[in-house]
Amino acid sequence: MLWQRAREPHAHRWSLPGGGLGAEEDVEASIRRQLAEKVDVRQLSHVEQLAVFSAPGRVPGMRVVATAFLGLVPSDIDPVVPSDTAWHPVDALPATAFDHQAIIHKARGRLASKLSYTNLGFALAPPQFTISALRELYSAALGYPVSATNLQRVLSRRGLLEPTGDTAPPGPAGGRPAALFRFASRGMRVTDPFAVLRPPTGRSVVP
Amino acid sequence: MLWQRAREPHAHRWSLPGGGLGAEEDVEASIRRQLAEKVDVRQLSHVEQLAVFSAPGRVPGMRVVATAFLGLVPSDIDPVVPSDTAWHPVDALPATAFDHQAIIHKARGRLASKLSYTNLGFALAPPQFTISALRELYSAALGYPVSATNLQRVLSRRGLLEPTGDTAPPGPAGGRPAALFRFASRGMRVTDPFAVLRPPTGRSVVP
DNA sequence: CCACGTTTTCGACCCTTAGGCGAAAACTGG
DNA sequence: CCAGTTTTCGCCTAAGGGTCGAAAACGTGG
Numbered sequence: 001m002l003w004q005r006a007r008e009p010h011a012h013r014w015s016l017p018g019g020g021l022g023a024e025e026d027v028e029a030s031i032r033r034q035l036a037e038k039v040d041v042r043q044l045s046h047v048e049q050l051a052v053f054s055a056p057g058r059v060p061g062m063r064v065v066a067t068a069f070l071g072l073v074p075s076d077i078d079p080v081v082p083s084d085t086a087w088h089p090v091d092a093l094p095a096t097a098f099d100h101q102a103i104i105h106k107a108r109g110r111l112a113s114k115l116s117y118t119n120l121g122f123a124l125a126p127p128q129f130t131i132s133a134l135r136e137l138y139s140a141a142l143g144y145p146v147s148a149t150n151l152q153r154v155l156s157r158r159g160l161l162e163p164t165g166d167t168a169p170p171g172p173a174g175g176r177p178a179a180l181f182r183f184a185s186r187g188m189r190v191t192d193p194f195a196v197l198r199p200p201t202g203r204s205v206v207p
Numbered sequence: 208m209l210w211q212r213a214r215e216p217h218a219h220r221w222s223l224p225g226g227g228l229g230a231e232e233d234v235e236a237s238i239r240r241q242l243a244e245k246v247d248v249r250q251l252s253h254v255e256q257l258a259v260f261s262a263p264g265r266v267p268g269m270r271v272v273a274t275a276f277l278g279l280v281p282s283d284i285d286p287v288v289p290s291d292t293a294w295h296p297v298d299a300l301p302a303t304a305f306d307h308q309a310i311i312h313k314a315r316g317r318l319a320s321k322l323s324y325t326n327l328g329f330a331l332a333p334p335q336f337t338i339s340a341l342r343e344l345y346s347a348a349l350g351y352p353v354s355a356t357n358l359q360r361v362l363s364r365r366g367l368l369e370p371t372g373d374t375a376p377p378g379p380a381g382g383r384p385a386a387l388f389r390f391a392s393r394g395m396r397v398t399d400p401f402a403v404l405r406p407p408t409g410r411s412v413v414p
Numbered sequence: 415c416c417a418c419g420t421t422t423t424c425g426a427c428c429c430t431t432a433g434g435c436g437a438a439a440a441c442t443g444g
Numbered sequence: 445c446c447a448g449t450t451t452t453c454g455c456c457t458a459a460g461g462g463t464c465g466a467a468a469a470c471g472t473g474g
Contacts, residue, residue: 023270026261051256052274054233063230067259117324132451148451150433157431174442175450339422355422357462364460381471382421 002096003038003085009060010097014088016104018066027067035071039081046072046123046188050107058099068103070110075137076126091143112142118190119160122183130168130178158191160184209303210245210292216267217304221295223311225273234274242278246288253279253330253395257314265306275310277317282344283333298350319349325397326367329390337375337385367391 002014019034021027028047035044050068058064073079081087088094090108093101114120115138124137135148155161162184167177209221226241228234235254242251257275265271280286288294295301297315300308321327322345331344342355362368369391374384 021261021272024263026263027259027272049258052234052259054228054274056231056233065228065234067261130451147433149435149453152452154432170441170450172442173449174440175448176440176452178451337422354462356424356464359423361461377421377470379471380420381469382419383423383469385422 001039001081001085001087002094002100003082005097006084013097014094014100015097016068016100017085028069031067031069031071039079039085043073043077043079044071045074046070046120048110050103050110053099053103055099066103068107070107072111072120072123074126075124108143115141118188119155119158119183119185120188121155121160122186125183128164128166128180128182130180132178134181160189208246208288208292208294209301209307210289212304213291220304221301221307222304223275223307224292235276238274238276238278246286246292250280250284250286251278252281253277253327255317257310257317260306260310262306273310275314277314279318279327279330281333282331315350322348325395326362326365326390326392327395328362328367329392332390335371335373335387335389337387339385341388367396 001017003017005011005013005015017034017038018031019038021030022033025033027049032044032047048070050070052065052067054065056063058066090104093104096104111120115124121134121138124141125134129137131148131152135146135151138151139145152161160183161181164180164182166180168180170177208224210224212218212220212222224241224245225238226245228237229240232240234256239251239254255277257277259272259274261272263270265273297311300311303311318327328341328345331348332341336344338355338359342353342358345358346352359368367390368388371387371389373387375387377384
């Protein structure tokens with residue numbers, strides 16, 4: 001989600017939402033406030049720190065140190081945004097202001113890897129979904145196709161997916177009705193990768 | 208590595224090295240400068256951003272937003288440090304200033320997980336090492352014992368370990384001389400965990 | 415110099431998890 | 445009732461980690 005800058009520097013160019021840090025808030029409270037002020041995005045399903053961007057010349061004319069965040073919104077939600085704000089497909093972005101291109105690139109990398117070893121999919125998916133819908137979400141987020149069969153089995157085996165019992169009606173072309181699922185837990189859960197470092201008894205990493 | 212604060216606030220308490228951001232440097236250049244100024248640590252084998260700590264009251268009396276870093280030094284190096292600075296075992300830390308306890312905790316978690324799915328061990332290990340020495344390093348960093356057999360095979364299979372051909376002399380109690388190894392590449396290399404999200408052809412994540 | 419304790423190394427076997435394929439199931443439309 | 449579609453499920457294979465125990469290579473003490 002980008003909005004078009006009104007003022008210099010980089011007027012009229014698309015940029016990530018953000019703003020200055022207030023005296024009584026930390027950076028996460030700040031970015032949530034910025035989003036709530038400038039655009040109507042209250043349904044953030046996940047927010048996490050990405051990185052600090054602090055190159056001296058990243059904003060012409062003044063020194064700005066930015067803490068970039070990765071924020072996710074479920075796919076079923078289409079927040080109303082002001083006229084200067086719009087959603088863009090991450091594969092076809094317009095020219096962006098400052099170093100925002102690099103921030104977006106880093107954000108996408110973070111999303112891709114966290115989709116692999118966490119249940120972060122819950123933040124992208126609606127409350128209920130079919131496996132094929134989830135497959136499309138994952139494919140879009142990752143940038144390459146994933147197998148629906150595998151996705152279901154892997155997520156199930158990790159205990160992240162549970163059936164609701166309901167089914168979704170088939171499409172116009174027919175087909176077997178798809179079973180509906182939901183994510184087992186809200187909030188992030190990490191499935192620790194690799195076992196070299198797994199304690200002999202099977203405890204998790206750094207309790 | 209901690210040093211004892213000379214001035215208020217939190218005088219005489221142990222704290223992480225750090226300092227203000229200069230006008231002509233980014234945060235990474237800054238932390239490297241701080242380390243070079245205050246203590247003689249030029250052999251940093253790895254430096255990465257950890258997180259921003261920005262709670263309004265984290266430093267009493269003034270507003271300080273800190274970008275925390277994780278920095279590693281190979282185990283064979285014992286940098287000379289000023290009299291107010293000392294290395295502490297991470298399992299037996301003294302009382303620390305501000306929120307540095309939380310920073311250290313986060314750093315250790317990051318180190319533990321990156322040891323699992325990257326070759327970050329290269330930053331902890333000396334140029335040459337035996338498998339048992341590496342095993343002790345990993346065990347210490349992770350906080351629980353790891354199997355030497357497994358460690359060798361896993362790292363070898365990932366192509367991270369290569370034999371030097373030499374052997375280390377046995378200890379005072381005798382024993383078979385241990386073969387010496389080195390890490391195949393300096394610089395961080397990520398072995399992407401889990402394969403659900405691996406493209407059908409085997410391409411890596413986000414080229 | 416030979417038996418013994420020590421440390422390292424290597425191989426064998428098992429288990430868990432992912433990837434792929436194809437058949438069966440369940441539905442629509444004609 | 446039949447053809448076409450979409451989903452689901454089971455089976456098989458491959459890869460990676462976990463464990464165990466035997467063999468290799470060394471020092472030491474009798």
